[in-house]
Every structure is written in structure tokens, then in C-alpha cells.
Amino acid sequence: MTKQITSLLIANRGEIACRIIRTAREMGIRTVAVYSDADARALHVQQADEAVHIGPSPARESYLIGDKIIAAAKATGAEAIHPGYGFLSENAEFAQAVIDAGLVWVGPKPSSITAMGLKDAAKKLMTDAGVPVTPGYMGENQDPAFLAERASEIGYPVLIKAVAGGGGKGMRKVDAPGDFIEALASCQREAAASFGNDHVLIEKYILTPRHIEVQVFGDTHGNVVHLFERDCSLQRRHQKVIEEAPAPGMDEVTREALCAAAVRAAQAVDYVGAGTIEFIADASEGLRADRIWFMEMNTRLQVEHPVTEEITGVDLVEWQLRVASGEPLPLAQDGLSIDGWAMEARLYAEDPAKGFLPSIGTLELFQLSEADGGRIDTGVYEGGAVSPFYDPMVAKLIAYGADREEARLTLSEMLEDSAVWPVKTNSAFLINALEHPDFVAGTVDTGLIGRDGDAMTAEPMPSAQALTNAAMALVPRSLQAGFRLNAPDVRSAPFLLDGKRVEVDLHGPGAEELAPAMLVAEKGAVWQLSPWRAEGNAGGAAGDGAILSPMPGKVIAVEVAAGDTVTKGQKLLTLEAMKMEHSLTAPFDGVVAELNVAAGAQVQVEALLVRIEKEE
Structure with missing residues (x-):
């Protein structure tokens, strides 16, 4: 039965909370924000119809306490909870608790989250579903000597990955057999500390890797579609920097094979809502269907979802809310197509010249330019503060163009016209990345910043003319x-x-x-x-x-x-x-x-x- 959601609590903060509020308002849905001490004057609190205080500033005492969030929903009469991304968005126990409380969970089934939550189990599931996976070992035997043997069989270099890992933690690249045991121990310690689980898997390390992911969407009526691919290969320490859609160099044959595999992956876990199937591609000879392998599934909305929205004309948050209300997908696969090109840059409050140290404080100046074809998603405002308690991303700058070069130039223009002070940002670093010859050519692999990052992170200096003009004033x-x-x-x-x-x-x-x-x-x-x-x-x-x-x-x-x-x-x-x-x-x-x-x-x-x- 279909029942339109009329009131929604957003169990998140920052730009994603503001993003969800925007769509909910357009749909006539009342919104409830939650906030910690540090976020009492935050933008998402100001934009929501109602806001509830849920605790002290640290996330573990506020945004990560599911009971407080559910209580806030009940106290305000909210019918549904949208988790955004991060925090509790991929927590199956929280999802089940929301459902058990008689509320609508705007996300996938808890069983789907669980199925895709552990990398080794997910890969076994994908293999059974006919989805290609990276060569490696994903078994239960965690004996160091046994794992070293499997690594030698796979062939160096290999990648050790925590089965419960994410965000770049619990990962070690090993180039030679003599380094394996020490790297394994280090990886297991970090995995235990970060995720409470020290089990690892071993994968073949791809020498020219590209990170390509497919947006999938399912409903409660058995329909699953894809909304094409995104390329997220420009990364720093496994963290995405600039994302784009579609992927450069992707031909129709490879796209069809890749997206069909993503749909099979979603169907294998009876997926409902927005999700992303992440693949790794060996791009040493360009993109080929037989050299692209499943890595993992993110059972939530992605940070980079706007680039998919820009090239398809679909509001993914609206789809989430409609599917959660019991409606079928608004469009079938043959109703979806790619139009143009989009790129997204993550603007962080950090200082690249000082090792990307976070920069906090009051935003005395916060001016971002949308330009023609530009879009800005943010959760802060001029006069507001960047606190030390949460992710330092202050905005996402999204550029759309008829082709890749137009989108790239528009995004660069948006960054060049941005001005933030006294908080430092990575804007100049992003501009340098956009102007790197490999990025311009569309041949980026995930190791680019590791190789050429020093030139991108050099401390910027104003031009002589800019200094003269200011001095003359x-x-x-x-x-x-x-x-x-x-x-x-x-x-x-x-x-x-x-x-x-x-x-x-x-x-x-x-x-x-x-x-x-x-x-x-x-x-x-x-x-x-x-x-x-x-x-x-x-x-x-x-x-x-x-x-x-x-x-x-x-x-x-x-x-x-x-x-x-x-x-x-x-x-x-x-x-x-x-x-x-x-x-x-x-x-x-x-x-x-x-x-x-x-x-x-x-x-x-x-x-x-x-x-x-x-x-x-």
C-alpha cells in the first residue's frame, strides 16, 4: 500500500541534511532536524521546520545514538527517518530499530545492509550472482603463514583489506613477500581498533586502477534499475577528491556489461532504495568489461550522488522518499539516459600545504560561485563556524556541461571564484588537480595524487598584480x-x-x-x-x-x-x-x-x- 510520507526526521547534519530538507520541502513534507551542542546554530537546524537537541558535540554522544534519534522522531510526530550518509546510515541494527518503532526507514532493508556489510561475505555473494570479483582470498583461515601463501599464489603486489573496513582504514598494499607479515599485523591492529573486527581478505593489487561505481535503485515491487556510472578515481589516501559522470573512456559495450552486473548485485540482496556498486578497473589497456571487478556495495546515498542527478535529470532523494512510501520507481530502465557531463569537487576546511590538517573557526568570509551550469550543496554559511567535531567538508561544488571539457572548465571557474577566510580550504589544490595533464586527458588512476601530489599541494601565493592592487588600497x-x-x-x-x-x-x-x-x-x-x-x-x-x-x-x-x-x-x-x-x-x-x-x-x-x- 502506498502512503505518502508527510513528516520526515533527518538523522544527520551538514550539507546532506540541507540537501534532504530541500527536496522534502519541494514535496510538501515537513522536516525535523536533530542537532548536537556544536550544531545549535547550524544551517540544517535553521532550515528544518523543527529541530531537536540530541546531546553533546561528539558524534558518539549525539548523532550515533540511535535511541535518541528515534525518541526525537516520536516526540515530534515524524513518520519516517532518513539517515543521509555516514553516521548510522549503514547500521543494520539502527535500521531495524526504526522499523520496530513503527517508523518508515528511508533506506534499504536491514538484511541487505548486513549482506553487504562485510567485504568477504559480499564477494562470495557476488560470485554466486555472476558478478565478477577481484582475484584474491576471502576465506575464514586467518593464520599469517597461510595468508602469506595465498598472497604468493595471487601474485605481488597484493592488497590486505579489513573485511569490515571502509574510508581507507584497514588497508595495506604489499609489494614483496618479505613485507607481508609486518603489513598484515599492522592492518589487523588498525582493523580491530577501528571496526572491532581484525579479519582480513587478500586481493590482487591493480597497478593502473580506476575506481568506477554504478548507481542502482530498487523498489518494493521488485524493480531494479541503474542510473549509469560515475568515475571516482581521483583519490587521496583512498578518499575521493573529484568525481564525475559518466566515466571517461567508457564505451557502450563496457557500460552495458558493467551496469548489468551492478543490477544483478542489487537483485542478489533484494535491494530497495538508493545504493552504489563499486568496481575497480584495470585501465592499463583502457576500460574493458573483462578487467572490471566488484569491490563493495554502499547501501546508502553517496556523497557524489549530484553528478548522477545532473546527467539523468533525476532527484535521487525524491526517489528515496517515494520508494520508502511504497511507490514504484518513477522510471523504468528504458526511460533513463545520459545527457551531458557532470563533475563534483569536495571543498574541505583543511590546509593542503600543511598535510591537509583540518582548519576550524568562524567563516568570516564564505562566498561560493555557482557560475553557469554550476550547483552548490553546502551546510555552512558566512558567519557560521566550522567545528572540530565532524567531517571538514564545507561544500560540494558541482558543474554541468554539454561535454567533459565544459564541465571541467566550469568547475575550475567555480573554484577560482570561491573565497573563504580565515578558515583554510583545499580550493587551490582542487584547481591544480583539475589542471593536471592526466585529469585533462581523462586518464586518471587512483595513484595520481600519490605520485604528483607535491605539486598540487604547494602553498599558493597571490600574483604580483593582486598584491600590488591590494597594497595600493x-x-x-x-x-x-x-x-x-x-x-x-x-x-x-x-x-x-x-x-x-x-x-x-x-x-x-x-x-x-x-x-x-x-x-x-x-x-x-x-x-x-x-x-x-x-x-x-x-x-x-x-x-x-x-x-x-x-x-x-x-x-x-x-x-x-x-x-x-x-x-x-x-x-x-x-x-x-x-x-x-x-x-x-x-x-x-x-x-x-x-x-x-x-x-x-x-x-x-x-x-x-x-x-x-x-x-x-
């Missing part, structure tokens, strides 16, 4: 720097760029043509440019001893009083602007002849704050 208003633009001998001057001293050429367009600015944004990266002397590194006034405010801001500390004797470099006061502190210092030995501000005062640019007179 600052210099006339920073008289404490000790010169004026009309002085014929002035060629360059020191500035601080993100706290580092740089020498900037001052020859460029007149400053009066530019608005005052403290930020330099270019090619997806943002830097803060400050007058060198305004930071207290070489004095803080012009030759006449007038200390002018270099920017609008708030005086947060005054260190001197009128009549005080000061020495060169001594701190006079501290100004706060854009959440950054700027210390103004004495340009020479002298006396405070005039003090015009007190702590707490708001000042405008070029306001006279202090005047120092030289002692006679």
Missing part, C-alpha cells in the same frame, strides 16, 4: 608606513601576508580607484594583507609621529597615557578588525603628546589615534 591610509605614493623614489614596501613579510611593488593603478581592502582573493585562495608597520614590526607612525588608524575597527587595549615617555617600537595600542588584532607602535623615541582614544572605542580609517613628539 592600503598604503595611502597607512601613513605610519613612512612614505606617500607621490614620492618619486618609492618603488616597493614591506607588508605582512598572512603574518609573513613580503615586499610589494607599489607601481600600479591609483589607490583612489580601489576600495580599501584587507583581504586578497585569487584562484580560490584568500590571504590577509596588512601594512608592515601597523603590525608593530617596524614602528607605527609617519615621520611627524601621527598614528592613524589603518582600518575601521575597535580599540581593545591602550598601553600608554598622555605625557608618557615611549621608546621606538613600544606598543601604544591594539586595534581589532575582522577578528584580527593589530598592534600599533611608536615610530621613534618620544613623548605621547596627544591620545584621542580609550579602550572600547570604535574608530574609522585614518582617524588620528595617537601623536608622538620627539624629545628635544
Whole structure:
């Protein structure tokens, strides 16, 4: 029986929660958000019709506690629960608990989740269903000597994988027999710590691997279709970086064989809802049907689902909600086709130049460009915060084009026009990846970033012209720097760029043509440019001893009083602007002849704050 869902609780956060809310609202479905302490002001909380607090900030005390989520659904009258991805989305016990509570589970049957949850069992199931699997050993015998023998039979290099693994954890590549035992022990320790299960399987390691996956969808009426393939080969440490659909170099014969295998895989577990069958391809001789093997199934909606939506015109979340309501699939296989090309980049709050360390804090500036053919899925906003408790992805940038090159150029344009500050992002890294010759040619394999990542992760620097333009806006208003633009001998001057001293050429367009600015944004990266002397590194006034405010801001500390004797470099006061502190210092030995501000005062640019007179 079909019964339209009228109220939905989203058991997730961030961009996927906002994504689900968007479709639910279009369908006239009331939405309920859940949130932790850290997410009290999050975007998904603001967008939902109702929100329920479920606990402290750590996910293990909030988003991962199924009982709290089910209780929130019952308390708010929600009929159904959508898990999004991550957290409890592939937890069969939670799915069953939702069903047992009399609620609608917007996802596959718990039995399907269980069947595909362990890699070794799933591969056996796929073999029985006629789905090709990677050569390897998936048995119960976990004796190290026995596993070493199987690895030698398979042929090096091999890949050791935790049967309960995911997200790149519990995986080790082994190149030679002498390294196997140590790698096995390391892999088992990590698997036990991460998943509570130290069993592993052994696979042949593919030397030129491409990661290709197929979107499948089933309903409760026995129908299963595919929505074609995605290529997710550009990865860093087994984490996807840029995804696209369709896959470059995929011919119709290979596509038909691959997608048919994916449908058989879904049928083998009586699959309902959205799922993804992941394959690994040996691309040493291009894509061939006899060199593509099943890896695993993700029994949920994927992060990269928008690229499939863009090329098929299907709203996958809408399909999820309709299927969960008991409706048949909106389209049969012959009603689905590929139109154009789409790419998605994951914008993370992280610093590639510092080993991809997460970057947290308030998003003082958060501007993303959709461009023509662009789409942005995000769960944060300007003025909001990136917390240390969850995945650092702040947005997904999706570009659509008539062909692959148009989609690539559109995505690059979107990234170049993005500006986020002071939180660091991987935008420049993504642009470099999109411009790599192998990516441009569509010949990416999963090892590309491992080989050429240093060039992609080099710390970006603004162009000389961008620095000049910004400096020309600052210099006339920073008289404490000790010169004026009309002085014929002035060629360059020191500035601080993100706290580092740089020498900037001052020859460029007149400053009066530019608005005052403290930020330099270019090619997806943002830097803060400050007058060198305004930071207290070489004095803080012009030759006449007038200390002018270099920017609008708030005086947060005054260190001197009128009549005080000061020495060169001594701190006079501290100004706060854009959440950054700027210390103004004495340009020479002298006396405070005039003090015009007190702590707490708001000042405008070029306001006279202090005047120092030289002692006679």
C-alpha cells in the first residue's frame, strides 16, 4: 500500500541534511532536524521546520545514538527517518530499530545492509550472482603463514583489506613477500581498533586502477534499475577528491556489461532504495568489461550522488522518499539516459600545504560561485563556524556541461571564484588537480595524487598584480608606513601576508580607484594583507609621529597615557578588525603628546589615534 510520507526526521547534519530538507520541502513534507551542542546554530537546524537537541558535540554522544534519534522522531510526530550518509546510515541494527518503532526507514532493508556489510561475505555473494570479483582470498583461515601463501599464489603486489573496513582504514598494499607479515599485523591492529573486527581478505593489487561505481535503485515491487556510472578515481589516501559522470573512456559495450552486473548485485540482496556498486578497473589497456571487478556495495546515498542527478535529470532523494512510501520507481530502465557531463569537487576546511590538517573557526568570509551550469550543496554559511567535531567538508561544488571539457572548465571557474577566510580550504589544490595533464586527458588512476601530489599541494601565493592592487588600497591610509605614493623614489614596501613579510611593488593603478581592502582573493585562495608597520614590526607612525588608524575597527587595549615617555617600537595600542588584532607602535623615541582614544572605542580609517613628539 502506498502512503505518502508527510513528516520526515533527518538523522544527520551538514550539507546532506540541507540537501534532504530541500527536496522534502519541494514535496510538501515537513522536516525535523536533530542537532548536537556544536550544531545549535547550524544551517540544517535553521532550515528544518523543527529541530531537536540530541546531546553533546561528539558524534558518539549525539548523532550515533540511535535511541535518541528515534525518541526525537516520536516526540515530534515524524513518520519516517532518513539517515543521509555516514553516521548510522549503514547500521543494520539502527535500521531495524526504526522499523520496530513503527517508523518508515528511508533506506534499504536491514538484511541487505548486513549482506553487504562485510567485504568477504559480499564477494562470495557476488560470485554466486555472476558478478565478477577481484582475484584474491576471502576465506575464514586467518593464520599469517597461510595468508602469506595465498598472497604468493595471487601474485605481488597484493592488497590486505579489513573485511569490515571502509574510508581507507584497514588497508595495506604489499609489494614483496618479505613485507607481508609486518603489513598484515599492522592492518589487523588498525582493523580491530577501528571496526572491532581484525579479519582480513587478500586481493590482487591493480597497478593502473580506476575506481568506477554504478548507481542502482530498487523498489518494493521488485524493480531494479541503474542510473549509469560515475568515475571516482581521483583519490587521496583512498578518499575521493573529484568525481564525475559518466566515466571517461567508457564505451557502450563496457557500460552495458558493467551496469548489468551492478543490477544483478542489487537483485542478489533484494535491494530497495538508493545504493552504489563499486568496481575497480584495470585501465592499463583502457576500460574493458573483462578487467572490471566488484569491490563493495554502499547501501546508502553517496556523497557524489549530484553528478548522477545532473546527467539523468533525476532527484535521487525524491526517489528515496517515494520508494520508502511504497511507490514504484518513477522510471523504468528504458526511460533513463545520459545527457551531458557532470563533475563534483569536495571543498574541505583543511590546509593542503600543511598535510591537509583540518582548519576550524568562524567563516568570516564564505562566498561560493555557482557560475553557469554550476550547483552548490553546502551546510555552512558566512558567519557560521566550522567545528572540530565532524567531517571538514564545507561544500560540494558541482558543474554541468554539454561535454567533459565544459564541465571541467566550469568547475575550475567555480573554484577560482570561491573565497573563504580565515578558515583554510583545499580550493587551490582542487584547481591544480583539475589542471593536471592526466585529469585533462581523462586518464586518471587512483595513484595520481600519490605520485604528483607535491605539486598540487604547494602553498599558493597571490600574483604580483593582486598584491600590488591590494597594497595600493592600503598604503595611502597607512601613513605610519613612512612614505606617500607621490614620492618619486618609492618603488616597493614591506607588508605582512598572512603574518609573513613580503615586499610589494607599489607601481600600479591609483589607490583612489580601489576600495580599501584587507583581504586578497585569487584562484580560490584568500590571504590577509596588512601594512608592515601597523603590525608593530617596524614602528607605527609617519615621520611627524601621527598614528592613524589603518582600518575601521575597535580599540581593545591602550598601553600608554598622555605625557608618557615611549621608546621606538613600544606598543601604544591594539586595534581589532575582522577578528584580527593589530598592534600599533611608536615610530621613534618620544613623548605621547596627544591620545584621542580609550579602550572600547570604535574608530574609522585614518582617524588620528595617537601623536608622538620627539624629545628635544
